[in-house]
Amino acid sequence: MKATNLPLSLCTVALSLSSASADGPFYGDPPDAHHPWAVHDMNRPQPPIVVPGTFSTQAEPGKPPSDAIVIFDGTQTSIDQNLVMDPKRKDPNKKWVLVDGALQCTPGAGTVKSKAEFGDCQLHIEWAAPTAIVGKSQGRGNSGVFFVDGATEVQVLDNYNNPSYADGMAGSVYGVMPPMANALRAPGEWQVYDIIFRRPIYQNGKQVEPGRVTVFMNGVVVQDSTPLEGGGGHRGRSKARPFKEKGPLQLQDHGNPIRFRNIWYRPLRLRPAEGGTDGRLSQEAALAKRQETAASIREDAATKEGKDKMFRLFESLCYAPHAETLAAATAMSVAYVGELKAAEKDALEKRKGEVMYARQAFDYLTKHEFVPADFTGKREIEAIIEAQGWNNKR
Ligand code: MG
Numbered sequence: 001m002k003a004t005n006l007p008l009s010l011c012t013v014a015l016s017l018s019s020a021s022a023d024g025p026f027y028g029d030p031p032d033a034h035h036p037w038a039v040h041d042m043n044r045p046q047p048p049i050v051v052p053g054t055f056s057t058q059a060e061p062g063k064p065p066s067d068a069i070v071i072f073d074g075t076q077t078s079i080d081q082n083l084v085m086d087p088k089r090k091d092p093n094k095k096w097v098l099v100d101g102a103l104q105c106t107p108g109a110g111t112v113k114s115k116a117e118f119g120d121c122q123l124h125i126e127w128a129a130p131t132a133i134v135g136k137s138q139g140r141g142n143s144g145v146f147f148v149d150g151a152t153e154v155q156v157l158d159n160y161n162n163p164s165y166a167d168g169m170a171g172s173v174y175g176v177m178p179p180m181a182n183a184l185r186a187p188g189e190w191q192v193y194d195i196i197f198r199r200p201i202y203q204n205g206k207q208v209e210p211g212r213v214t215v216f217m218n219g220v221v222v223q224d225s226t227p228l229e230g231g232g233g234h235r236g237r238s239k240a241r242p243f244k245e246k247g248p249l250q251l252q253d254h255g256n257p258i259r260f261r262n263i264w265y266r267p268l269r270l271r272p273a274e275g276g277t278d279g280r281l282s283q284e285a286a287l288a289k290r291q292e293t294a295a296s297i298r299e300d301a302a303t304k305e306g307k308d309k310m311f312r313l314f315e316s317l318c319y320a321p322h323a324e325t326l327a328a329a330t331a332m333s334v335a336y337v338g339e340l341k342a343a344e345k346d347a348l349e350k351r352k353g354e355v356m357y358a359r360q361a362f363d364y365l366t367k368h369e370f371v372p373a374d375f376t377g378k379r380e381i382e383a384i385i386e387a388q389g390w391n392n393k394r
Contacts, residue, residue, distance in 0.1 A: 002273070013035050025355075026317040026364035034280045036289035043293055052227060056126060058190055061101075061262035064124065068264040071114050071249065074101040077390055078276055084248075086110030096251075100103060105143060105251070109316070111150075113248040119148060120268040123195045123249070128259045129158035131188030135256075137164040140186060142254035144174065147213075149198045149247030152176075152231035156216055156258060160184045167232075171215050171222035175232030179222035188262070192218050199243040201273045223295075224302065249260035287320075294320035307336055307354070317370045326371070331375040333362070341386055350387060359385060 012050035021292045028039030037044045051066035062068055073359060076098050083103075085095050088109035096112045097104050103112075129141030141158025153174040155166065159182055159246045166172065170191070171179030185191055200211030211228035214221070230238030251260060270276030277289055313329035316322065340348065340355060348355065362378040364369045385391055 002119070006343050007372075009148065012134055024317065025311070025362040030318045030368050030370075031290050033283050033288070034286050035125075036277075036281060036286045036293065036319075043297065054190060055260060057192065061126060061190075064262070064264040065266065068124075068266050069116060069118075070264045071116065072103050072260065072263040074261060078188065079103060082115055082116055083334040086112065086253075096253075099259065102261045102327065103251075103263075104257055104259045105253050107255045107257065110253050111146075111250045112253075113149075113250050115248070116265075117149075117246040118265060118267060119246045120198050120271075121147075121151070121196075121265040122268060123147075123197060123265045124193070125195070125260060126190050126262045127156050127194050128261075129160075129187040130192050130199075130257055133187060133304065134157075136162055138168060138254075139259060140256070142251035143196065143258040143260075144250075144254070145193065146250035146252065147247070148199060148243045150210075150250055151199070151243045152197075152213070152228055153233075154213065155251070156189060157258075158184070158187045160186050171217045171312070173223060173226055173228065173232050175211055175234060175236075175238065176229050177223065177226045179217065179221055181222055181226065183217045183220035183222065185218060192216075196268070198268070198271075199245070200240065201271070204271065207242075209271065210240065211243065249378075290319040290375045294322065299360065307332075307358075311358075314361060314365055314370070317356050317365070318368070321370075330371065333375075335379045337377055337384070341380070345388065348384070352388070352390060354390075355381065355384060356390070 014060040023042060025038070025042065028041065029340075040343055048057040048067070053065045053068070054062040056062040061074060070078065071082045079096070079098060083096070085110065089108065091108055094109040096105045096109050097106055105112075112359035116135055123145070127143065133139065138157065140162050141156070144153040145156060146153050148356070155168055155170055155172045155174045157168070159169045159171040166178035167175055169182065170184055171182075171193075172210045188226055195216075198209070198212045200207055212225045213223050213228060215223035215226050230240045231243070232238050249265070269278065272279050272281045272285065277285065281289065297316035297319065301309050301316065304312055310329055310332035314323050315331070316325055317329070343351070359381045360376075362381055363374070366375055366378045371377075
């Protein structure tokens with residue numbers, strides 16, 4: 001293909017897509033036993049709008065996205081309002097403290113927890129090991145990000161030129177899985193973790209989802225949907241088990257003055273196994289959602305007239321059968337096609353787009369058996385299009 005032809009051919013593709021009503025119903029494959037939505041379904045709810053945040057630099061933390069729940073934003077207020085010091089610490093004077101806009105562990109202060117309790121989430125957290133190198137292996141720059149009240153730890157450790165056991169290195173699921181890479185910056189520099197945490201799901205005592213964690217370390221993926229295998233821990237081989245649905249985030253005091261900044265999370269959508277209403281659902285859930293959508297479209301149809309009402313009623317049948325609606329829509333289609341047949345050729349020419357759309361709708365309804373085999377609309381609208389000569393025009 002010549003380069004000069006490209007814009008024209010792209011244009012043709014765009015036109016043919018729009019004439020096929022990609023934004024309307026009667027287009028993608030319809031809902032099925034496990035999917036409550038058609039492919040490319042405009043009835044499917046729109047995702048909420050989120051204003052993205054900004055990336056951090058070494059000098060400054062970035063801004064969280066607009067819907068993030070902020071745990072620590074560099075202020076004493078966020079420490080006071082959002083965090084709880086360990087009530088069992090031996091010395092109550094030891095606390096995690098604010099140092100130059102960062103939350104710093106005071107050795108002996110114990111674990112700090114978020115007041116917020118949450119489960120599945122996207123967590124953003126940044127940390128920096130002390131610049132002065134003290135200790136080696138697990139003794140250098142050790143802390144940890146614990147989900148659901150300590151159920152599993154994504155390790156924080158200064159492994160920059162500091163080997164340790166692989167399943168305990170920075171970015172490991174501690175005691176379960178080493179990171180895929182060591183993408184750490186030098187101690188003193190800010191390290192960025194972006195973590196997607198999914199707890200295990202049990203039904204009737206049986207595990208249906210193992211729980212998974214994905215971790216990006218400074219933009220490098222180091223855990224890729226890693227199964228949690230019970231969450232891990234120190235020395236002991238963990239056994240698969242349910243986690244609490246929600247719990248606080250914990251940051252570990254491992255005796256090193258680690259700093260944290262820019263801590264926020266976003267809850268994730270429910271999975272089908274925990275009552276989510278999107279994606280591949282159980283037959284019961286898909287059917288319930290389809291019936292709900294069909295009812296809502298029928299309600300909307302009741303506010304419309306003429307062909308708009310007819311198309312909307314037919315559309316509802318793509319989600320759930322409804323004898324009364326089928327009868328009403330079919331009667332309307334008979335009247336509609338009759339009216340088209342009675343129209344003058346020139347007058348019909350001005351309605352070409354509408355008629356071609358009706359053909360698309362009737363083809364779709366017939367192909368997917370939402371109307372019975374003796375549905376006459378499809379045949380009659382074909383005859384009208386043939387008579388107008390629209391099948392021959394390019
Ligand atoms: Mg640790």
